[in-house]
Amino acid sequence: MTKYIFFVPDELALYLFADIKFDADFDLVRLKRSLLGKILIGGKSPVARIIKKFRLADFFENKFFCYNFGKFKKFYSDKNYVLVFVAGAASILPEKMLQDFSKKKNISLALLLMDSFHASSPTAVKLRNLCFERLWKKVYTFDKNDAWEFGFENIGLCYYSTSRLSVQKLRKNKIDVFFVGGLKENRENLILSLFEECEKHNLKADFVLSCINKNQWKNRKFSKKIKYIKKWISYSKVLKKVSSTNCIIEILQKNQESQTVRYFEALVFNKKLLTNNPNIVFLPFYDSRFMKYFENINDVDFEWLKKKENISYGYNNEFSAIHLAQLIKSDFENLWGGGKQL
Known part of the structure; x- marks a missing residue:
């Protein structure tokens, strides 16, 4: 067996x-590590620095953590x-x-x-x-x-x-667009430009951005309107935001060519999807009425982002x-x- x-x-x-x-x-x-492991291996205490300096982490991890x-x-x-x-x-x-x-x-x-x-x-x-x-x-x-x-x-x-999603209550659309993700290579400008255009078109935009380094945190743009975080928010909180938006935004990392979880969330919660993934048209359940590809800001139809429509992809846990x-x-x-x- x-x-x-x-x-x-x-x-x-x-x-x-x-x-x-x-x-x-x-x-x-x-x-996950034990609390002791987090303090000694991942912490900044004098003991943690000694463990790191003399490369003793493997020994302690094997024994305790x-x-x-x-x-x-x-x-x-x-x-x-x-x-x-x-x-x-x-x-x-x-x-x-x-x-x-x-x-x-x-x-x-x-x-x-x-x-x-x-x-x-x-x-x-x-x-x-x-x-x-x-x-x-x-x-x-x-x-x-x-x-x-x-x-x-x-x-x-x-x-x-979807077995854990049953506890998530489907909410009425309170926002027009939602994006969550890290400010990673070559997509920071696109993310911020998209948010700026959403503001200009009077969309209710909820952007949650994770800062990868200190410079990004120091140079936060639109910091009064965009929520910047140093640690990831829980996925249960992400799902609450997903369920209350009209459209989910997906922006791939540099050199990534496959879908993210945003695609699945759109199917499960019957939401519009705006994505820079050109392969979206080849994915199952693709519907050109509710899924749009964009390469740059000029490709985005902001009226479409605001428009409320009855969406049903017919998804039944196929994935x-x-x-x-x-x-x-x-x-x-x-x-x-x-x-x-x-």
Whole structure:
């Protein structure tokens, strides 16, 4: 018998992969450091600086800090396991710990990338180095172009669950447009220009921007009208804003060519979608009446953004993560039939 443990790094991933739990062979676990680990490894105390200076983090992490990962160790000897690390969950653990688990005969590791391989965030940079290590039996990605370029396996669109969305009440449209995201490479000017034009056209625009560095925080534009944050807001709060907007805005990062979760939110909540993803026209459920592509500000129809319409994409959980569970099981079901070989 094979048990699959799906380790996720944050609340967003808990939402995206919630339907995994409907497969009895899968456990869904949010991986995080203990409070002690956050203070000593991630903090700025004198002890934390000493640990960093002498590169002792791996030693302390192995011994004390990934508490909700360690509790699974007692199960490892009695059956076969596939440990699937979603994006940043892999970067929480020291690499040596991952290597040790990959050497066990009854354990195989898989990595699932949920950001463009060309992204510039610290987590993405670390994963770029980590994903080519031999410890992974499979590396999956949501981005079909990354899959083609680097030889990963594409998971398609099966990574948006709705089982946790039932608690979200559908609200009346209180705002015209909503955008949330980081001020990342080559899209800062586009984001701010779009907000400025929305203001000029008297749209009710709700923009939530995460600052990547100190300079962005210091040089905040439209700071009285745009909400700038240093840490991500919870996904439950994002969903409240999504449910109360007329149109969701999606702006891809540099070199990204696949959809973000904004596309799925538009389908689930029946919202308009304004996106700079030229591939939107090839995606399932695309409807030119309610989904618009723009390359620059001149392409945007601001009257369309304001216009209230009855929208129904007919989406019925076709992209549930339960299909991802089936894909992964298919890949690993014969893994131990003739030894630990894929």
